[in-house]
Amino acid sequence: MRFSYWYRHYQIIAKYLDLRIDKDFLSSIYLSQHLGNINTNLHYFSKICQSKVMAIGAGPSIEDKQIQQFILDVYQKFSPKNNQSKETNLVVMVADGASELILDLEIIPDFVITDLDGNFESLLKASKKGSVMVIHAHGDNIEKINSSISDFDKIVGTTQNFPLTNVFNFGGFTDGDRCVFLADHFLAKEIILIGMDFDSRIGHFSKRKIMNYDFKRKKLDVAKNLIKLLTRWTNSEMTQISSSNYPSPIYGVDRNIIL
Numbered sequence: 428m429r430f431s432y433w434y435r436h437y438q439i440i441a442k443y444l445d446l447r448i449d450k451d452f453l454s455s456i457y458l459s460q461h462l463g464n465i466n467t468n469l470h471y472f473s474k475i476c477q478s479k480v481m482a483i484g485a486g487p488s489i490e491d492k493q494i495q496q497f498i499l500d501v502y503q504k505f506s507p508k509n510n511q512s513k514e515t516n517l518v519v520m521v522a523d524g525a526s527e528l529i530l531d532l533e534i535i536p537d538f539v540i541t542d543l544d545g546n547f548e549s550l551l552k553a554s555k556k557g558s559v560m561v562i563h564a565h566g567d568n569i570e571k572i573n574s575s576i577s578d579f580d581k582i583v584g585t586t587q588n589f590p591l592t593n594v595f596n597f598g599g600f601t602d603g604d605r606c607v608f609l610a611d612h613f614l615a616k617e618i619i620l621i622g623m624d625f626d627s628r629i630g631h632f633s634k635r636k637i638m639n640y641d642f643k644r645k646k647l648d649v650a651k652n653l654i655k656l657l658t659r660w661t662n663s664e665m666t667q668i669s670s671s672n673y674p675s676p677i678y679g680v681d682r683n684i685i686l
């Protein structure tokens with residue numbers, strides 16, 4: 428997404444959520460400093476091109492057994508070690524809190540998209556097992572950026588503000604919709620949205636203690652609207668998988684499948 432186009436949306440989001448744009452910028456500067464001058468390996472993302480991406484959020488539907496079975500079935504069928512056809516590579520992208528479940532299912536995510544707000548043990552475990560950590564700097568995680576970056580191995584920095592050395596802006600806001608923007612940016616052939624239940628209750632794998640419920644709900648509104656916006660121009664085919672317990676259709680996606 429072109430930065431100038433994103434920036435207009437970011438300004439609207441900042442106003443809606445009452446965010447401090449200066450603090451967002453400061454956080455990105457710290458992240459850039461921590462990552463240093465050695466070029467980030469953007470080669471990590473090359474596997475996304477023409478792939479099938481499972482973009483997994485922490486909505487309540489991932490607590491349902493049939494959704495977990497769906498994730499396992501897709502993984503078993505298309506993961507590089509099982510995929511005989513080699514036509515479509517599978518890439519697993521997980522938003523923050525959902526990494527706990529995905530690791531429990533014995534899947535190592537290719538990418539964990541995080542603002543370091545999720546279960547820290549799961550983030551560390553994913554990183555130790557080889558996941559690329561796509562770490563997002565914003566005005567409300569400055570302390571975590573400064574204290575935790577050195578705990579992770581393969582890191583790519585992101586921001587919702589101006590891009591800086593080793594800190595990229597691929598568009599998107601919450602960890603869930605940023606998975607989808609990242610997959611689109613690196614030209615995924617297909618994006619399967621799972622656990623993106625933006626109209627439902629806050630998922631158990633999302634933050635356990637919600638400090639500000641209204642703020643969290645508003646962030647989910649933003650996420651849903653951004654994905655709707657992306658459906659207007661993306662060339663990736665988008666399929667949303669949800670469960671009948673938590674219907675949260677995103678209009679504009681190519682297919683809505685309710686399990």
Ligand SMILES: Nc1ncnc2c1ncn2[C@@H]1O[C@H](COP(=O)(O)OP(=O)(O)OP(=O)(O)O)[C@@H](O)[C@H]1O
Binds near residue numbers: 487544626
């Ligand atoms: N009902 C839902 N509850 C929670 N997360 C959801 C839901 N539906 C979709 N999601 C997506 O799953 C992602 C889970 O991420 P998580 O809540 O762990 O971290 P986050 O984006 O940093 O949120 P926050 O900082 O607000 O806690 C969210 O970013 C959101 O995009």
Ligand SMILES: Nc1nc2c(c(=O)[nH]1)N=C(CO)CN2
Binds near residue numbers: 542
């Ligand atoms: N300033 C600020 N920016 C964000 C925040 C947040 O809490 N504060 N949360 C996000 C993920 O949900 C994404 N961006």
